[in-house]
Amino acid sequence: MERPLILPFLALLPLLAQGCLAQGDKEPLTVVLTFDYEDLSHEEGGRNIDALLQVLEKRNLSVAFFVLGATAEKYPEKVRRIHEKGHILGMHTYYHNLPLFTREDAERVGRVYGVDGEAEWRKSFKTPEAFLRDLMDTRAAIERATGKNGTVAAFRAPSMVVNWVSDEVYYRVLREAGVRVDSSVYQDFENPRAYYVVDGVIEVPLVTFESRLKNPKKALDLAEECSKKGVPFHFVAHPQALSPENLREFEDFLDLLEARYDVTYLRLDEVYGGENKNIY
Numbered sequence: 001m002e003r004p005l006i007l008p009f010l011a012l013l014p015l016l017a018q019g020c021l022a023q024g025d026k027e028p029l030t031v032v033l034t035f036d037y038e039d040l041s042h043e044e045g046g047r048n049i050d051a052l053l054q055v056l057e058k059r060n061l062s063v064a065f066f067v068l069g070a071t072a073e074k075y076p077e078k079v080r081r082i083h084e085k086g087h088i089l090g091m092h093t094y095y096h097n098l099p100l101f102t103r104e105d106a107e108r109v110g111r112v113y114g115v116d117g118e119a120e121w122r123k124s125f126k127t128p129e130a131f132l133r134d135l136m137d138t139r140a141a142i143e144r145a146t147g148k149n150g151t152v153a154a155f156r157a158p159s160m161v162v163n164w165v166s167d168e169v170y171y172r173v174l175r176e177a178g179v180r181v182d183s184s185v186y187q188d189f190e191n192p193r194a195y196y197v198v199d200g201v202i203e204v205p206l207v208t209f210e211s212r213l214k215n216p217k218k219a220l221d222l223a224e225e226c227s228k229k230g231v232p233f234h235f236v237a238h239p240q241a242l243s244p245e246n247l248r249e250f251e252d253f254l255d256l257l258e259a260r261y262d263v264t265y266l267r268l269d270e271v272y273g274g275e276n277k278n279i280y
């Protein structure tokens with residue numbers, strides 16, 4: 001049947017109302033799931049990954065994994081499997097070093113996490129050149145594992161340090177390294193945005209972590225706030241923290257969200273409209 005080119009607005013109203021009724025009284029909620037796969041000092045991450053991939057497959061979910069270069073080098077078959085299951089791969093540095101470029105920033109991060117700032121500084125890249133080199137090495141390790149070039153264009157900063165430091169060098173180096181999307185910044189509910197652009201890099205904010213599953217009430221409050229403000233509930237988890245028992249908690253939590261909201265899952269790149277969308 002041919003559609004009329006122009007529908008009078010009033011004729012659309014019953015259709016819109018029907019669309020709302022079809023979903024019952026549930027409010028819409030967009031859910032984005034991302035995982036930091038850092039199987040370096042956390043070998044249990046590798047043991048948990050197959051069960052996690054099965055859960056994602058069973059629920060027909062396509063997500064993003066941020067992977068350490070060292071993990072891709074040590075467990076290429078796991079990284080290849082993630083890729084083959086249709087998930088996207090991003091970088092999480094090679095050895096979980098921090099993109100910090102001044103001692104002051106290292107001290108600040110030390111205070112935020114209640115750790116020794118000097119030790120944070122020792123683990124940091126310190127120079128833009130070292131950070132850039134690390135990104136190139138990490139990408140090469142991931143692409144060696146998958147056998148596919150030109151597929152890794154996302155980054156997540158270890159410990160989300162970019163939230164507390166001067167970020168000028170950070171975004172410049174990401175852009176130089178060909179990183180299209182970064183996902184390291186917390187959602188600002190005073191100024192809620194699904195994504196925004198910093199210095200040519202798309203930033204997709206995150207909301208909370210799997211540690212909240214111990215207290216789902218708090219996680220549900222955050223989901224409610226996301227639903228109200230119309231931004232994705234972006235949930236970050238670590239395979240090493242998803243033992244069989246915790247993985248069940250994670251699934252229960254997704255069931256809870258789906259029972260409460262009209263949930264739409266988006267993959268990280270779908271938040272900003274995919275690779276073909278030119279938003280610069």
Ligand SMILES: [Zn+2]
Binds near residue numbers: 096
């Ligand atoms: Zn990490």
